[in-house]
Amino acid sequence: MKAKILFAAGVCGLISACSSPAGRQADELTMLAGTYTDERSEGIYVFRFNQETGRAVPAGSVRADNPSFVIASADGKRVYAVHENCDSTDAVSAYEFDVSTGHLKLLDTRLSGKAPCHLSTNGKMLLAANYEGGSLSLFSLREDGSLEDSRSDFPGSASGVDSLRQATPHVHCSVFSPDGNKVIVSDFGGDRLMCFDVVEEGTDLQVSSSPVAVEPGSGPRHLTFSPDGKRLYLLNELSGKVVVYDYRDGRLIQKQTVEADKAHARGSADIHLSPDGKYLYASNRLKDDGIAIFAVDENDGTLTEVGYQLTGRHPRHFAITPNGKFLLVACRDDNRIQVFECDIKSGLLEDTRQDIPVSRAVCICFVPANIQLSTAATGGWLSTGRHAADSH
Numbered sequence: 001m002k003a004k005i006l007f008a009a010g011v012c013g014l015i016s017a018c019s020s021p022a023g024r025q026a027d028e029l030t031m032l033a034g035t036y037t038d039e040r041s042e043g044i045y046v047f048r049f050n051q052e053t054g055r056a057v058p059a060g061s062v063r064a065d066n067p068s069f070v071i072a073s074a075d076g077k078r079v080y081a082v083h084e085n086c087d088s089t090d091a092v093s094a095y096e097f098d099v100s101t102g103h104l105k106l107l108d109t110r111l112s113g114k115a116p117c118h119l120s121t122n123g124k125m126l127l128a129a130n131y132e133g134g135s136l137s138l139f140s141l142r143e144d145g146s147l148e149d150s151r152s153d154f155p156g157s158a159s160g161v162d163s164l165r166q167a168t169p170h171v172h173c174s175v176f177s178p179d180g181n182k183v184i185v186s187d188f189g190g191d192r193l194m195c196f197d198v199v200e201e202g203t204d205l206q207v208s209s210s211p212v213a214v215e216p217g218s219g220p221r222h223l224t225f226s227p228d229g230k231r232l233y234l235l236n237e238l239s240g241k242v243v244v245y246d247y248r249d250g251r252l253i254q255k256q257t258v259e260a261d262k263a264h265a266r267g268s269a270d271i272h273l274s275p276d277g278k279y280l281y282a283s284n285r286l287k288d289d290g291i292a293i294f295a296v297d298e299n300d301g302t303l304t305e306v307g308y309q310l311t312g313r314h315p316r317h318f319a320i321t322p323n324g325k326f327l328l329v330a331c332r333d334d335n336r337i338q339v340f341e342c343d344i345k346s347g348l349l350e351d352t353r354q355d356i357p358v359s360r361a362v363c364i365c366f367v368p369a370n371i372q373l374s375t376a377a378t379g380g381w382l383s384t385g386r387h388a389a390d391s392h
Contacts, residue, residue, distance in 0.1 A: 027052040029321065030059075030099050033330065033337060033356075034070035034081060034363030040335070041359035043067055044081060046102045049328075049366070051321040054339045056356045062104045064093065068362050069317075071119045072097065076369035078145035079104060080126055082116035090114050092128050092139065094147050099369040107146040112137050113153065117392060118173045118222075120183075124202040127174045127183065131392045134158070134169025136185050136194075140203055152205065157190030161216045162238060165266075166191070170392065172237075173222045178229030182208065182250050186220040188237065188392075193220060193252065212252050215239065222270050227277045231301035235271035235282050237392075240264060242271065242282055242294070244301060256302045260284060260292035270317045275324045279306075279347035283315040283329070291315065291329070291340075293347050309349040312338055319364040326352075330361040337361050 031049040035041040043064035048057040067081040079095040094107040113133025120127045126139040126147065138152040160166025170188035176198070177184070183205055185194040192211040199206050214220050219238030225231065225247070232245040232252060240261025246253040260282040261268045267286035273279070273296070280294040280303055290310040294303035312331030320327050320342070327349055329338045337356040340349040 030076070030102065030367040030369060031056065031328075032070050032072070032079065032363075032365040032367065033358045033361050034067040034365070035358060036068055036084075036332070036360040036362060037064070037066050038360065044070060044079075044104065045358055046104070047356065049321070051323050051325055054326050054341060054352045054354050056337075056339070056354070059102045062095075065089070067093075069116070069118050070363050070365045071121065072365055072367045073121065073145065074123060074368060076367045078107075079365075079367075080119050080121065082112070082119060082128065083109070084115050084117055086115050086132060090116055090130070090133070092116060092119070092126065092137075092147065094126075094141075094145055096145065097367065099367055107144065110139060110147045110149055112150065115392075120174050120176060122176050122180055122198065122202050125204070129171045129173050129185070131170050131172060131188070132168075134171055134189060136171050136174055138205060154185070154194065154196070154205065156185075156187040156194070157192070160189050160191045160219065162219065165219060165238060166217075172220070172392070175223045175225060175232075177247070177250075178225055178227075184223055184232065184252070186223055186234065187211065188219050188221060191216055191218050191220065193223075193234070195250070195252070197250075208250060212245075212254075214243065215241075215257075219266075221268065224271050224273055226273060226296075226301060227275070233271060233273070233280060235260065235268050237268045238266045240266065240268045240284065242280070242292075242303065244303060246301070255300070258294065258303050258305065260294075262308075263288040269315060272318065272320055274320060274342065274347070275322060279342075281318070281320075281327065283311070283318055285314050285316065289313055289315055289331075291318070291327070291349065293349065295347055306346065307348045309340065312336060316362045317364060319366060322366065328356075328364050330358075330364050332360055332362050335359045335361065337364060 031047040033045040046059040068084040096105040113130030115132035118129040136154040137150040140148040156169040156171040196205040197208040218236035221237040244256040265287035312334035314332040318329040
């Protein structure tokens with residue numbers, strides 16, 4: 001592994017001045033932002049975000065190469081990040097995270113497939129979707145949250161009809177079913193969803209059924225389950241369509257397809273439901289960049305379009321606050337995170353004009369703990385960051 005991702009263990013990110021933990025409020029969230037790194041962006045950024053006012057306070061950063069996707073463990077004590085360098089140094093890192101101070105301490109870094117672009121975990125294993133590598137990598141998690149070398153790889157295919165975008169295998173996303181028994185994987189290059197059983201007490205996967213075919217040329221990208229676990233929603237990057245599935249006994253039954261990208265820009269990106277499951281949002285890039293908004297039928301989970309919100313350039317990823325009041329959009333090419341307020345009655349969005357400056361922002365993660373960050377100042381580690389080509 002090249003020196004640029006050989007991090008020094010046992011060090012922490014630089015934390016800027018923050019308020020004392022004595023002033024904790026339930027409204028304060030810890031937020032992480034992942035980026036593509038270059039001379040302007042150095043890695044993972046930490047913020048305090050108030051989910052009642054929509055205002056963010058910078059709380060430091062840690063140096064890391066191209067952490068374009070970042071997630072936190074269910075208890076908020078671990079953070080996992082990809083290093084999407086698009087070369088032989090592509091890797092995944094595990095960090096110990098102290099939510100009371102905002103300190104990130106590197107546990108270890110392990111090589112992955114090429115261009116890891118998405119992570120998911122059940123607390124026992126970490127799954128990395130490798131876009132250019134065309135596979136899903138599985139890392140076992142030790143008791144302290146650190147990684148063991150990848151011991152399983154599940155390859156995608158290149159059977160899609162798009163001779164340019166689907167010429168080689170691309171795997172884009174994996175999600176655990178709400179009951180924890182299944183993993184659904186989007187095979188972008190093969191226009192299909194791969195389905196796996198979670199086995200060996202949650203530490204391994206095995207193929208559970210035949211892949212679920214998606215309309216040719218769709219380019220399946222991101223997935224999300226409904227809060228009750230009865231529906232799965234798929235956003236297709238190339239077709240710009242959302243597909244609604246019933247999820248029953250581990251089986252996917254397609255029931256509706258709606259268009260999210262009416263500009264047909266072939267750059268749909270991210271998909272999320274509001275915490276109450278009443279609205280679905282899907283982001284689109286490359287033309288008319290913005291968020292398509294749908295109401296969700298409470299009886300059958302089908303979608304009805306209710307609006308479209310324009311955003312900054314290249315809204316690759318977005319996140320919704322746990323209380324459902326704000327939707328934050330990482331606008332990569334505008335070097336900012338936009339903060340929109342959600343209308344709980346209509347689902348529509350309003351720009352609060354409280355942008356958060358972050359260079360090359362591409363991922364937003366709320367850490368599962370309502371704890372304010374305290375004041376601290378420690379040294380960071382050295383890394384020669386480089387912006388990776390965003391080919392997906």
